[in-house]
Amino acid sequence: MKNRYIxxxxxxxxxxxxxxxxxxxxxxxxxxxxxxxxxxxVQTFEGIVIGRSGNGVDSTFTVRKIGANSxxxxxxFPLYSESLKSFEVIRKGRVRRAKLNFxxxxxxxxxxxxxxxxx
Numbered sequence: 001m002k003n004r005y006i007x008x009x010x011x012x013x014x015x016x017x018x019x020x021x022x023x024x025x026x027x028x029x030x031x032x033x034x035x036x037x038x039x040x041x042v043q044t045f046e047g048i049v050i051g052r053s054g055n056g057v058d059s060t061f062t063v064r065k066i067g068a069n070s071x072x073x074x075x076x077f078p079l080y081s082e083s084l085k086s087f088e089v090i091r092k093g094r095v096r097r098a099k100l101n102f103x104x105x106x107x108x109x110x111x112x113x114x115x116x117x118x119x
Contacts (some may be wrong), residue, residue, distance in 0.1 A: 010057040017080050018087075024049050024100050024115050025093025028063060030077065031086030042085050045075060046115060048093065050100040054079075064103060066111075072104065092116040 002010075022028060029046040047065030054060055059079040067073045077084060093113040103111055 013057050013080050019079060020087060020089050022049060022061075022089050024039055025095035026089050027091040027093065027115075029088045029090055030063065030084060030088075031058075032077075033083045033085050041113055046075075048100070049101065050074070050103055051098065070107065081117070092118075 026049050027046070028049055029044055031042045032045055034041055045063065045065065047063040050062050050064050052059065052061045057080050060076050061079060062074055064072055064074045064075050087092050093116065094116040095113060100113075
C-alpha cells in the first residue's frame with residue numbers, strides 16, 4: 001500500500017501530462033529533449049512501439065526504429081518523463097500480441113506491420 005502523499009503526487013503527475021492512446025504495433029513520433037552541455041534541444045525519435053510495461057507513473061514503453069546501415073535502435077521511455085516534449089501517433093498497427101519482440105529478428109519488408117483499418 002502506498003503512502004497517501006506519494007499517491008497524490010503521482011496522480012498530479014499523470015493529470016499534468018497529455019498522452020494519446022497507443023499500444024504495441026503503433027508507429028509514434030516522439031520529441032525528446034537532449035541536453036548537451038548548457039544547450040538544450042528537441043530531437044525526434046520515430047519508430048514502432050514493441051511493448052509497454054508497468055502502470056501509473058512507473059509505466060514505460062519501448063520504441064524500435066531502423067537506423068543507418070539497417071541497424072535496429074531501441075529506446076525505453078518512461079511514459080510520464082519530463083524529457084518527452086511531444087508525442088504523436090502516426091499509424092495504428094494491426095497486431096495480435098502485446099510484446100513484439102519477434103521484430104528484432106526480422107529485416108526489411110518482413111518487419112512491416114499492417115495498418116489497422118478504421119471504420
